[in-house]
Amino acid sequence: MPTNLSHPFALVFFLCIILGIGCWQKEYNHHQTHPFENDHSFHDHEGHDHSHDHSHDHNPEEHDFEEIVEELESKDRIIWQKPEKVLEMLGNLEGKTVADIGAGTGYFSFRMAHEAEKVIAVDIDPRFTKYIDSIKVQFPEVIQERIETRLADVDDPKINEGETDAIILVNTYSYIENRVKYFNNLKKSMNPGAKLLIVDYKKKRLPEGHGPPEEYRISADSVEHELEEAGYRLMETDDTTLDYQYIILVTNP
Secondary structure, three states, X not given: OOOOOOOHHHHHHHHHHHHHHHHHXXXXXXXXXXXXXXXXXXXXXXXXXXXXXXXXXXXXXHHHHHHHHHHHOOOOHHHHHOHHHHHHOOOOOEOOEEEEEOOOOOOOHHHHOOOEOEEEEEEOOHHHHHXXXXXXXXXXXXXXXXXXXXXXXXXXXXXXXXXXXXXXXXOOHHHOOOHHHHHHHHHHHEEEEEEEEEEEEOOOOOXXXXXXXXXXXXXXHHHHHHHHHOOOEEEEEEOOOOOOEEEEEEEOO
């Protein structure tokens, strides 16, 4: 119905509607971008939308989790962590089962699922396993079928005996207690010759916002020593590819 905007009441009413729509849009627009939206090498070019809606429910704990997700999915992570370079050290994953311990938002899990036969995304925080499950349904069915989430205990990743051909831990190693025992037990889940890849922060002065405080980090030398004590064979340590982190590759003899 036409509105006579020359009438004062009609003009005020019309402005209230416009402002109300603007406020509603601002409140509703909590759309976070999945890393593959910015990493074109992993886009699905068949029209699937890989974004994910993190609508607020005004729960402080949920709000904190969204901030964690935003940090883990930051656009600059692909620059400083170079996930493609990291995964190159594992070699060809075709036909293999890989476990991602401390998977978080699935930053590496989803990348590996484009090649591996199966990816087990392991985390001790149920919010992350639920997050990955909510993300994967937006991928092609073949990717969905390759990713399985598992909720782990702090001392047990819940991986079956002889189940994996490779395991990665990214930004996770330093948070594990009783590491020699943990990784010795982890060998049971690995087939002979299976690889274990550790990516963690260098024990030196780093720019603010990169990694935990220095006193909570573990040097590459200490990681090598602990893994050898746990029964692994050192294959390679790369301290130069990444600015803030080292990459250590060992194998289950």
